[in-house]
Amino acid sequence: MDTRKVNEASEKMDGDEDIGSVMGFSGFGKKARTFDLDAIFEQTRRTAIERSQRIIEERQAKTQMEEEGESSHSVKPSIHRQKDKAAAASSSGQKSESSSESDSDSDSDSELIGPPVPTQLAAQEDDEEFVGPPLPPGYTGSTAQSDDDDDEGETQDDDDDHPVKKIPDTHEITLQHGTKTVSALGLDPSGARLVTGGYDYDVRFWDFAGMDQSLQAFRSLQPCECHQIKTLQYSVTGDVILVVSGNSQAKVLDRDGFNVMECVKGDQYIVDMANTKGHTAMLNSGCWHPKIKEEFMTCSNDGSVRTWDVNSEKKHKSVFKPRSHQGKKVIPICCTYSRDGKLIAAGCQDGTIQIWDRNLSVHTKFHCRQAHTPGSETSCLCFSYDGMTLASRGGDDSLKMWDIRNFKKPVNEATRLTNFFSMTDCCFSPDDKLLVTGTSVKKEEGNGKLVFFDRVSFQRLYEIEVTNASVVRCLWHPKLNQIMVGTGNGLARVYYDPVKSHRGAKLCVVKSKRKEKQAEALTQDYIITPHALPMFREARQRSTRKQLEKDRLDPKKSHKPEPPVSGPGRGGRVAAHGGTLSSFIVKNIALDKTDDSNPREAILRHAKEASENPYWVAPAYKQTQPEPIFEEESDEDEEADKEPEWKKRKI
Structure with a gap:
């Protein structure tokens, strides 16, 4: 009974398999392949170890032979290549094993996913030697690694270990702003235009894309008349420029130098600076908000720091009043925003650094009395890019770094950095690893330098001697990776690297100088009479070049003057002495050798002949000339002449 049921079930299953094969889904229920992963990994590991040992032995033998023959050494392969070969070997072993298993299974049609690796490429990878990138100049590390270090991580590039390698100072260009100190520098966010200002009251605009090798500014103006320019800065969008000068009113210009707004002046008779609408004394510094494009800040000698809105020039937005330990007014010299725009910092004349919350203008959030x-x-x-570190450049020849989370004492400090200017800069590198500042020098007593410090250890890593004057302004643009420097002798220098820098100065140094057009002189002045009659109207001159060409073809207008006659003479012109004015004077006046010992006789030698035979004047008046009648002198006149002077009658 049971045997019959089993036979029926088997027949039924055979029938189902036939139906499935006819319908095309008989292979769906095939058993999945299984792999022994432990065996595969063990075989791969053994293959990699054997291959590495064989390569090392071959290298050592080759090195020994070369040392004996030519005293030269070969560079061992890096651990990366060994790891790659081991991985390739393991993958090839796994592929071979999987291929053998696939051959044993006769029912599988396509077990491998994707095309197989070409045999020529695999053989080329195994045979070729690894050639690494060239080492950077000045590299002192070892090129070979010991066998014990095979399991360590990848070697770091030398540029990462030495931030000095990232300083773009291989090339430079010099922009001649003027002869006086360049006290302000500004570069727009895109890096296309540079603006410079100085003690000569001028603001010059430089366009890197439009300049050639002559390096000339395309615009120069004096926006604040006879006031020294102290700060120039582009807004976060680059469409307007903040101009802070020696007067009490800051200005905002557009990219072409036209006035957009001017801050209002406050009432100088009001004591409380919060009750007046603007500054009442000379400005010291200013900057734009890093997030809000309409807001900027200024500080002044009136003891206040004010924020402004470009759209409302009649009054400030808020006022911050720095105070000393006794509560007295102190003068802020510099001011800046934090990177996120939430904090406002001011460096004051009494040596303090005071930081406010932007929305709370009464009490300071951080305050250092003896900064x-x-x-x-x-x-x-200057705030770092991470926003946690603040760098301050002091007038006491020092550079200090502060952590705003612990603002009681500086993290690092550098001294002997001479500073003669109230606007000497300091800035961070784009990677936040270096801190840069400039030094001042007296006239003909050395060169001003650009000094680079490591941010962590605060060691003086590098120096650039800029020129024989003070380095006042410095700016390291993160997008261009170029350093702009303003000096005390009227120069603005741009340092760049052709490989590490982008655009900026690289655009103008490759352009040749434009040929200057010579001014064409007008041959004739024309009077334009539009309402004259046609018979009196002259044709209007369209081009001076065409008129010059016509005059050149005219034989009368283009006739060359005749040279002086030399020799016996020709064409009716005699070449005797006196042909020119100079020769006539020499012959008749200068070299006249007639010796008149008696000048009176020389003058009157023709008087007798003129009176006897008149020729010019006397014949014309001969008939009408009256006869002269002279008065005879009497005896009284003779006696009057003999009287003394004091008796003579006064008339």
Whole structure:
């Protein structure tokens, strides 16, 4: 009974298989392949170890032979190549094993996913030697690694270990702003235009894409008349420029130098600076908000820091009043925003650094009383790109770094950095690893330098001697990777690297100088009479070049003057002495050798002949000339002449 049921079930299954094969889905229920992963990994590991040992032995033998013959060495293959070969070997072993298993299974049609690796490429990878990238100049590390270091990570590039290699100082260009100190530099966010300002009241615009090798500014103006320019900065969008000068009113210009707005002047008779609408004394510095494109900030000698809106020039937005330890007014020398725009920092004349929350203008959030020497002018404050570090350039010849989370004492400090200007800059590198500032020098007492410090250790890593004058302004643009420097002798220098830098100065150094067009002189002045009659109207001159060409063809207008006659003479012109004015004077006046010992006789030698035989004047008046009648002198006149002077009658 049971045997019959089993036979029926088997027949039924055979029938189902036939139906499935006819319909095309008989292979769906095939058993999946299984792999012994432990065996595969063990075989791969053994193959890699054997291959590495064989390569090392071959290298050592080759090195020994070369040392004996030519005393030269060969570079061992790097661990990366060994790892690649081991991985290739393991993959090839796995592929061979999988292929053998696939051959054993006769029912599988296509087990491998994707095309197989070409045999020529696999053989080329195994046979070729690894050739690494060239080592950077000045590299002191070892090119070979020991066998014990095979399991370590990848070697770092030398440029990462030495931030000095990232300084773009291989090439430079010099922009001649003027003869006086360049006290302000500004570069737009895209890096296309540079603006410079100085003690000569001028603001010059430089376009890198439009300049050639002559390096000439395309515009120069004096926006603040006879006031020194102290700060120039493009907004975050680059469409307007903030101009801070020696007067009490800051200005905002557009990209072409036209006035957009001017801050209002405050009432100088009001004591509380919060009750007046603007500054009442000379400005010291200013900057744009890093996030809000309409807001900017200024600080002044009136003891206030004010924020402004471009759209409302009649009044400031908010006022921050720095105070000393006794609560007295102090003068802010420099001011800046944090990178996120939430904090406002000011360096004051009493050596303090005061930081406010942008929305709370009464009390300071961070305050350091003895940041720099009291009485010195803190010339610059700069936040790092991560927003946690603040760098301050003091008038006491120091550069300090602060952590705003612990603002009681500086993290690092550098001294002997001479500073003669109240706007000497300091800035961070684009990768936030270096800190840059400039030094000042007296006239003919050395060269101004650009000094680079490591941010972590604060070691002086590198120096650039700029020129024989003070380095006042410095700017490291993160997009261009170029350094702009303003000096005390009227120069603005741009340092760049053809490989590491982008655009900027690289655009203008490749352009040749344009040929200057010579001014064409007008041959004739024309009077334009549009309402004259046609018979009196002259044809209007369309081009001076065409008129010059016509005059050249005219034999009368283009006739060459005849040269002086030399020799016996020709064409009716005699070449005797006196042909020219100089020769006539020499012959008749200068070299006249007639010796008149008696000048009176020389003058009157023709008087007798003229009176006897008149020729010019006397014949014309001969008939009408009256006879002269002279008065005879009497005796009284003779006696009057003999009287003394004091008796003579006064008339």
